[in-house]
Structures are given as C-alpha cells and as structure tokens.
Amino acid sequence: MLFLGGEAFIDGKFVRRDVRVQDGRIVETGEGLFPQAGEEVIPMEEKWLLPGFFDVHTHGRDGADFSDAPAGELVRIRDSYAACGVTSLLATTMTMEENYSRQMMGRIRRAIEAKSGGARIWGIHLEGPFLGPDRKGCHDAQYLKKPDIGFLEELDACAGGHIALVSLDPKQDGALQMIAHFKDKKKLSIAHTGADYGRACQAVDAGADHVTHLFNAMNGLHHRNPGVVGMVHDREVFAELICDGVHVHPAVVRLMFAADASKLCIVSDSLSAAGLGDGVYSLGGLTVHVHGRHATLADGTLACSVSNVFEECQNVISFGVAPELAIAAATVNPARAMGLEGQIGSIRPGLLADLLVTTPQMELLDTYVGGVRLRR
Numbered sequence: 001m002l003f004l005g006g007e008a009f010i011d012g013k014f015v016r017r018d019v020r021v022q023d024g025r026i027v028e029t030g031e032g033l034f035p036q037a038g039e040e041v042i043p044m045e046e047k048w049l050l051p052g053f054f055d056v057h058t059h060g061r062d063g064a065d066f067s068d069a070p071a072g073e074l075v076r077i078r079d080s081y082a083a084c085g086v087t088s089l090l091a092t093t094m095t096m097e098e099n100y101s102r103q104m105m106g107r108i109r110r111a112i113e114a115k116s117g118g119a120r121i122w123g124i125h126l127e128g129p130f131l132g133p134d135r136k137g138c139h140d141a142q143y144l145k146k147p148d149i150g151f152l153e154e155l156d157a158c159a160g161g162h163i164a165l166v167s168l169d170p171k172q173d174g175a176l177q178m179i180a181h182f183k184d185k186k187k188l189s190i191a192h193t194g195a196d197y198g199r200a201c202q203a204v205d206a207g208a209d210h211v212t213h214l215f216n217a218m219n220g221l222h223h224r225n226p227g228v229v230g231m232v233h234d235r236e237v238f239a240e241l242i243c244d245g246v247h248v249h250p251a252v253v254r255l256m257f258a259a260d261a262s263k264l265c266i267v268s269d270s271l272s273a274a275g276l277g278d279g280v281y282s283l284g285g286l287t288v289h290v291h292g293r294h295a296t297l298a299d300g301t302l303a304c305s306v307s308n309v310f311e312e313c314q315n316v317i318s319f320g321v322a323p324e325l326a327i328a329a330a331t332v333n334p335a336r337a338m339g340l341e342g343q344i345g346s347i348r349p350g351l352l353a354d355l356l357v358t359t360p361q362m363e364l365l366d367t368y369v370g371g372v373r374l375r376r
Contacts, residue, residue, distance in 0.1 A: 001371060002035050003355070006044025009051065009331075010347050012324055019049060021353040024370035028349060044357070047365065050327060051345055052087025052354030054334040055309045056165065057125055057213065057240050057267035059092045061274035065283060066091040067104055069272075074111035078118025080275065082367045082374045085310030087354035088120045088335075088344050090165055092269075094283060095128030095139040098151075105158035112162050117369060120354070122340060123164025126155065127212065130178070131192035132169035137217040138286060138303040139192070147174040149181050156186075164338060167191035167212040170203035183207025187338060190228055190237075192217040200231035210337060211239040213269055214256070215248050216302075233260055238337035240267040241329070243312035243319075244305040246293050250319040257316070261325040265334040266312050271295060271304035314362050323362070 001021050008017040010029065018033035019026060035041050060066050062080035064073040074091070081089055091108045093101075105124070112121045129145040130152075136144060145151065147168055156163045165187040168175055171194060179188045183206065190203050191212035196219070211232055221229040232239045243253055243266050256264060268274065273281040273290045281288045281295075288295050288303045295303040307315075309330050316326040335345025344352050353371035358364055367374040 001040040001042055002033060003042045003044050003049050006047045006049050008049040008347050009327055012328055019347060021371040024353055026347060026349050026351050026353050029347065048358045048360055050356040050358060051331040051347055052356055053085050053309045053330040054088040054345060055086050055268050056090045056265055056334045056338060057092050058089050058270045059094065059283060059304055060272040061270050063272055063276060065272040066108055067094045067096060071107045071110035074108060075114045075116050078116060081119035082369055084308040085356050085364050085367060086119055086308060087367065087369050088122055090123055090125040091121050092125040092127050095143045097143050101155060102158045105155050109160040109162055123162045124159055125165040126163050127167040130168035130172060132171055132194060134194055135192045135217045137192060138283060138297055138301055140285060147172055147178040149178055165189055165210065169193040170199055171195050176202060176206045179203055179206040179208050194219055195228060197226045197230050200228045201235065204235045204237060209237050211237055213242050214239040216242060232263060238263050238265055238333065240265050242267055242269050242305055243316050244293060244307035245315055247305065253316060253319050254321060257321045257325055264329045265337055266309050266329045268307050268309050268312060269304045270307060274306045274308060310364060317362060
C-alpha cells in the first residue's frame with residue numbers, strides 16, 4: 001500500500017512524505033511516489049501519519065489484567081490496545097504469591113507467542129516483587145521479596161525468556177548485585193523507592209537505565225535532596241511518566257518535557273478497568289475503586305490509571321507541550337528505551353509498518369499493524 005500526500009512524523013518533525021509498505025514493513029519514503037500496479041492507495045491529504053504508540057507499562061485494559069487473566073483474554077485485548085493507537089506494549093505484572101507468579105509468567109508467555117492480530121506484546125515488565133515496602137503503592141506487601149537473582153531466573157524460565165524490563169527498589173539488600181548480574185540481559189528500572197540521589201546514581205552505575213513512573217511511589221524533587229528525579233536529569237536513563245492528569249500535575253509534565261524530553265516515555269500504567277467506566281475492579285488480587293479518572297484502593301491509595309497512551313499524548317499536547325515532543329515520547333523514546341528502535345518507533349525503510357493515521361488535531365482515524373488495517 002501507499003500512504004500518499006500526507007504529513008509523516010519522521011526524525012522528530014512533520015514532513016511531506018509518501019510512505020510505501022510491502023510485506024508488513026516500510027520499504028520506501030519520499031516525495032511524489034507513484035502508485036504501483038495493484039497497490040492500494042491511502043489518500044492522506046490533511047492527515048498525519050505517525051508511528052504506532054508503545055506502552056512499556058500497562059497492567060491491562062478492557063476487562064483483562066495481565067496478572068490474573070487467562071491467556072486467551074490476554075490475546076483478546078491486543079485488539080483493544082490497537083484500537084486506541086497502541087500497537088506495541090510490555091505486559092506489566094503485579095506483586096503476587098510465588099507459585100501464582102510462576103503460573104502468571106506462563107500465561108503471559110502464551111499470549112506473547114500466540115499468532116494473532118492486534119498490538120504486539122514485546123515482552124514482560126516485571127513490576128515487583130522486588131520493591132520497597134515503604135513505597136509499595138498498590139502492591140500487596142505480603143508478597144514483596146528482597147532481590148533474588150535465582151527467583152528472577154526461575155520466573156524468566158517460566159516466561160520463556162520474555163521478561164524484558166525489571167522494576168526494583170535499589171535500596172533493598174541485593175538490589176545492586178541483581179542489577180549488575182542482569183544488566184546485559186534485561187532492562188533494569190528504578191522503582192517504588194525512597195532512594196536518595198546518591199543511591200539512584202549507584203543503581204545507574206551498576207547498570208540500571210530506566211525509571212518506573214517518575215514521581216509516583218518515590219520521593220519528590222527537593223532542592224537539597226534531588227532524589228531519583230534529580231538523577232534522571234543528570235544521567236543517561238529513560239523515565240516513564242503517567243500523563244493522565246491525575247498521577248502527575250500538568251505543570252510538572254511541562255517542566256519535565258522542558259528539561260528532559262528525549263528521556264521521557266509516556267505510559268498508561270493502566271489496569272483492567274481502562275475503557276470500561278466506573279466500578280469495582282481487581283488489580284493483582286487487590287480491589288480497586290474507579291470513579292472518573294481516579295482509581296484507588298479502599299484506603300484511598302492511588303492505584304493505576306484508566307487511561308491509554310494515545311489519550312495521554314493528547315493530554316500532554318493540551319498541557320502546552322509541542323506535539324513533536326509528545327509524539328516522540330510515545331514512539332521513538334520507548335522504542336529506544338527497550339532497544340527496539342531497529343523494529344518500531346519511527347517511520348523509515350526496514351521498520352515494521354505499525355502506523356497511525358490521525359488528523360492534525362490528534363484525532364485517531366486508523367491503526368495499522370504490520371500494514372494491516374485494524375477493523376473497527
């Protein structure tokens with residue numbers, strides 16, 4: 001197919017380009033390309049062509065949770081993600097009982113390896129059990145564990161090697177050793193921690209290069225104790241930012257994009273309630289109450305979001321951030337964060353044809369995964 005006559009998001013800016021797709025990949029970009037015999041032409045006048053969005057931190061949506069849903073349900077919601085512009089994701093888990101965690105890895109493995117359409121699941125984001133009890137958030141304290149290299153290797157075996165990103169508290173005994181052990185095998189993320197600036201830097205020196213939902217479940221920025229937030233500005237790491245307008249104030253979102261836009265990954269941190277409305281739902285075995293844009297535990301603790309990355313990208317733009325910076329934080333930045341920039345995240349020859357057609361007002365019109373249009 002040929003996307004003809006539109007504005008494509010290429011190398012961080014919008015340019016007039018035609019984009020040709022064959023066999024599921026982008027094969028050519030240029031101006032004034034002519035349709036080939038039998039080629040489907042997609043008119044793109046007054047439209048934008050974007051790379052598909054990548055959510056590296058999502059626990060589920062549309063009634064299914066990666067921690068406890070059957071593999072078939074996890075396959076089903078791949079279409080639900082794609083319908084809201086998310087063509088790639090990491091299946092993110094919660095802190096669960098050990099045997100249950102092993103089973104959970106197997107279920108997600110089957111969903112990853114299933115031959116199905118919809119969003120691509122590139123791997124597992126293991127959020128827990130190696131988190132700090134003082135900043136546990138909505139994780140179940142009884143199942144938290146000290147960093148344990150053997151247990152992580154066992155979980156990864158159950159997952160068929162699909163664990164891609166591991167969130168852990170660098171303050172915990174054994175955390176720096178775990179980071180050093182896995183730094184060439186997995187991505188390691190600083191998470192759910194009261195770590196100060198120095199400890200956060202030690203974690204990066206050991207091999208961590210990612211931060212889970214910046215500002216949430218960690219110390220805030222203080223002028224005499226900059227903590228993890230200050231480390232992000234100084235070191236070469238990527239940082240997730242939940243941009244639903246609840247977890248991080250719009251002024252702070254603007255501040256972070258002004259300071260460190262190239263390091264930011266917009267994430268949803270969504271739970272199974274995303275896309276379903278108000279009600280009572282489950283997250284990692286805990287009960288979550290959803291009212292509007294807020295999801296909380298019974299004690300009022302802020303839980304995950306009911307948003308999605310496309311909606312959050314719209315939010316970021318509405319907060320006053322340039323569209324180019326917001327879109328990069330949903331596409332090329334997370335692709336780079338996960339070492340997948342040779343497959344997804346940009347519009348250039350050789351990459352997978354995971355593409356979004358939108359209006360210049362960022363209204364989603366169509367989603368393509370591997371050059372196949374999602375049926376709505």
